[in-house]
Amino acid sequence: MPPVPIYLDFDGVMNSFSRDAQRLTTRTGFGRWRFVDSKHQEEGRCFPLALSDDRNQEVSSWCGLGAEIVWLTTWWQAPDDVIAQTGIDAPFAAPRASLTGSRDWKAAVIESRHGNDDHFVWIDDADVPSGFARRYPSCLVVRPSDRFGLFARDAIRVRDFLINR
Structure with a gap:
């Protein structure tokens, strides 16, 4: 059976915007929080x-x-400094240059890879088009x-999806 692609955003999914470790643990159910500054400069x-x-x-x-x-994620431009902090070794679905200006570029990338095949997971804090x-029902x-x-x-929802495929 082929692997199930899980399309994973970074900011707002793996990188939380809150900086309160106790609140993050209580809200998310995950512990062992680290707060680091990336070398990537923004503003x-x-x-x-x-x-x-x-x-x-x-x-x-x-x-x-x-x-x-x-x-x-748009972090494909700075993977070594930002994404590498997760320890998750995974490829990037880098957008084609023509799609990066589009609000729905992520959906376009998934559609270009899947056609009518809807056996995948998409995890993103942004609205789905x-x-x-x-x-993809x-x-x-x-x-x-x-x-x-x-x-x-x-x-748990993702685990259940993978186990019951």
């Missing part, structure tokens, strides 16, 4: 990262259930809290 300052080693480990474990993690779920779309990122209950 003249370092970009802060809030990462949970427990969450990173959970996402990595999905590969053992038949998943293939694919980063679907209208009509996407109708076109068997896919799993997970929209975590944009402030806290992926919750343990979201991870």
Whole structure:
């Protein structure tokens, strides 16, 4: 059986915007938080990262259930400094240059890879374009809290999807 692609955003999914470790643990169900400044400069300052080693480990474990993690994020331009902090070794679904200006570039990348095949997972804190779920009724779309990122209950949905495929 071929692996199930899991398209994974970074900011608002793996990188939480809150900087309160106790609140993050209580809200998300994941612990072992690290707060680091990336070397990537945004508006003249370092970009802060809030990462949970427990969450990173959970996402990595999905590969053992038949998943293939694919980063679907604009961070493909700075992977060594930012994405590498997760410890998740996965390829990038880098957008074609013509798609990066589009608000729906992520959906376009997925559609270009899947056609009518809807056996995949898309995890993103942004809204899914209208009509996407109708076109791919068997896919799993997970929209975590944009402030806290992926919750343990979201991870359970992904695990169940992989186990029951």
